[in-house]
Amino acid sequence: MAGRIKSVLITGAQGFLGRHLVWRMMTDDQDLEVIGIGRSQQSHTFTHDVHWGSRRVRAPLPHYLEEACLPSRYRYFSIDLANGPTLTELLRDIHPEVVVHLASGLYGADPHLLFRTNVEGTISLLRALGEAEIPLTMFIFGSTGGVYGSIRPQALPIDEGTPCCPLDLYAVSKLSAEHVTRVLGDRYSIPVVVARIFNLVGPGLQEQHVCARLAAQCAAISERAMPARLTVGELDTTRDLIDVRDAAAALATLATDAAPGTVYNVGNGREVRVRDILTTLLQLSGLEETIRIERLRRAPSPVRRHCAAVERLRKLGFNAEHNVTASLRDLLDYYRHDVARLAG
Numbered sequence: 552m553a554g555r556i557k558s559v560l561i562t563g564a565q566g567f568l569g570r571h572l573v574w575r576m577m578t579d580d581q582d583l584e585v586i587g588i589g590r591s592q593q594s595h596t597f598t599h600d601v602h603w604g605s606r607r608v609r610a611p612l613p614h615y616l617e618e619a620c621l622p623s624r625y626r627y628f629s630i631d632l633a634n635g636p637t638l639t640e641l642l643r644d645i646h647p648e649v650v651v652h653l654a655s656g657l658y659g660a661d662p663h664l665l666f667r668t669n670v671e672g673t674i675s676l677l678r679a680l681g682e683a684e685i686p687l688t689m690f691i692f693g694s695t696g697g698v699y700g701s702i703r704p705q706a707l708p709i710d711e712g713t714p715c716c717p718l719d720l721y722a723v724s725k726l727s728a729e730h731v732t733r734v735l736g737d738r739y740s741i742p743v744v745v746a747r748i749f750n751l752v753g754p755g756l757q758e759q760h761v762c763a764r765l766a767a768q769c770a771a772i773s774e775r776a777m778p779a780r781l782t783v784g785e786l787d788t789t790r791d792l793i794d795v796r797d798a799a800a801a802l803a804t805l806a807t808d809a810a811p812g813t814v815y816n817v818g819n820g821r822e823v824r825v826r827d828i829l830t831t832l833l834q835l836s837g838l839e840e841t842i843r844i845e846r847l848r849r850a851p852s853p854v855r856r857h858c859a860a861v862e863r864l865r866k867l868g869f870n871a872e873h874n875v876t877a878s879l880r881d882l883l884d885y886y887r888h889d890v891a892r893l894a895g
């Protein structure tokens with residue numbers, strides 16, 4: 552990517568993936584100007600909370616990300632996507648060449664908030680780009696693999712041509728925003744790309760995701776910060792896990808090399824069972840023999856199995872660097888060290 556673009560705007564820049572993308576972009580290209588926006592004030596944390604035992608704290612940054620906040624060529628602005636006029640003003644001022652749109656309401660959020668942030672927020676951003684008449688080389692919309700919904704086992708792995716049938720309102724809002732991106736991209740002559748991101752894993756992951764829920768408990772139990780009783784949900788569902796650092800590298804590749812008008816799966820191309828995630832985390836934390844596991848009775852996930860076909864992304868030269876065990880180890884260490892230190 553080095554030298555091929557001069558400036559990039561990242562929305563949701565203080566979020567889990569946003570922080571990693573800022574870091575990736577700044578590491579890849581020493582001359583690139585990186586601008587971030589989000590609603591929160593500039594901080595040295597993520598925008599979500601995590602737990603250490605029963606203590607709740609604002610999620611700290613892993614050490615490698617702390618450095619990415621500082622350099623003078625990174626600028627952050629606290630702006631709500633809903634604020635169109637301020638966005639237009641900022642865009643006229645900063646003139647980005649590429650926009651990576653990651654700001655989002657996540658799975659489980661209030662439905663009205665999901666549609667306000669994901670659909671109306673995307674309209675607001677694209678209209679601001681149109682009004683500011685910014686000649687972008689690329690607009691990347693951060694979508695989700697959840698838009699595909701439940702897929703017949705014979706149709707796995709899921710390629711980008713698979714019909715979408717989202718099964719929850721988060722995924723419905725993201726699919727709607729994909730269409731908004733296509734239509735307004737066309738109206739304002741903005742080259743757009745959709746990145747359908749599968750399940751992220753790595754340091755800083757929110758506990759609403761199964762890997763972090765399990766890692767947070769394993770870390771706290773192994774350090775005696777909570778009783779040796781671990782709660783788990785379903786174990787036989789499968790997901791495609793991609794390390795957040797790899798997902799950030801994939802987005803950086805798309806920023807310069809993607810074909811406009813194209814959808815790209817951003818995943819690992821491997822199907823991983825929740826049961827195997829649990830076994831790995833127990834092994835890594837030395838808890839296999841000592842722990843009591845309690846199954847929570849929850850309504851089963853309507854999406855039983857998920858796995859992305861990633862040939863389209865690989866054809867751009869992208870290859871993931873982290874395997875699942877390494878990502879889980881880093882996630883566990885994040886809780887044991889960064890979260891424990893802050894909560895301690």
Ligand SMILES: NC(=O)c1ccc[n+]([C@@H]2O[C@H](COP(=O)([O-])OP(=O)(O)OC[C@H]3O[C@@H](n4cnc5c(N)ncnc54)[C@H](OP(=O)(O)O)[C@@H]3O)[C@@H](O)[C@H]2O)c1
Pocket residue numbers: 562563564565566567568569588589590591592598599630631632633652653654655656657668672693694695696748749750751752760
């Ligand atoms: N995590 C995953 O496993 C996963 C999987 C598939 C796809 N994705 C997609 O990847 C993207 C990033 O996800 P993430 O896990 O990094 O989520 P995240 O940590 O919640 O980041 C999203 C950010 O969006 C910002 N935001 C929300 N509403 C906003 C608004 N109205 N105006 C401006 N900023 C707003 C929030 O920051 P402020 O509080 O500062 O506003 C938040 O930090 C999302 O588009 C998500 O749908 C994530």
